[in-house]
Amino acid sequence: MLRSYAIGDVHGHLQKLRxxxxxxxxxxxxxxDDQAPVVHLGDLVDRGPNSRGVLDxxxxxxxxGQPWVLLRGNHDRFMQYFLRPGCKPEPRRPDLDWLSPNVGGRETLASYGVETGMHPDLAALHDAAVAAVPGGHRDLLECLLPAFRRGEVFFCHAGVRPGRALEDQVEDDLIWIRGEFLDDPRDHGALIVHGHSPVEQVTHYGNRVNLDTxxxxxxxxxxxxxxxxEVFVLTENGRVPLGPVG
Structure with missing residues (x-):
């Protein structure tokens, strides 16, 4: 039986990740078993105090060479595109600015010593960000995976487009989708393990498991x-079986 581990949204909290x-x-x-993969479900950065430490x-x-799988979340793609030449907007949400207070890009840049208010314009801020973020971190953001399939489980950040084969899913849905996926009770061809939409505790809905707490x-x-x-929540007292709600 295949064993996999998964970790939900991190949002710049290094100590919580540790x-x-x-x-x-x-x-x-x-x-x-020291070889079962650990799948990180994305949103590694933003909002928390130490996005730099998380990426380090x-x-x-x-x-x-740790057996870790790193998936891309929408916040990771915000940062990825901001650091590219031309300071590109997030393609799915060009209306939403990574530096808006509710998004968290300012906190991420601050963890690299870049204060957004200290630069005269966006071009200067972009140049300061590119100079401050190590090349290894930028490479890591470019190498994040949109999804990962292992046996009967499909891992992604946000969810899948219902009715579309798992192999045909597109990244915009995998990192952004909410309502159409969250409200659909159908089996998607595998157990979908995701984050993106916060819940009070890890929750199993039968066709999907939400790890964003x-x-x-x-x-x-x-x-x-x-x-x-079979899903088990890991606690300081060991495994706790997690069955579907209802």
């Missing part, structure tokens, strides 16, 4: 282990 990894390490010690941690793991708003970064289609 705590999630510590829970996974404890579970690995019991199973003896994940980039170091990548260099060390609101780290960007003061909540924890949650971790689960999945064996086949």
């Amino acid at each position: 705590a999630a990894h510590a829970l996974i390490a404890s579970d690995r010690a019991l199973t003896g 941690f994940l980039d170091q793991g990548r260099v060390e 609101g780290a960007g708003y003061g909540g924890p970064v949650s971790a689960v282990v999945i064996e086949g289609r």
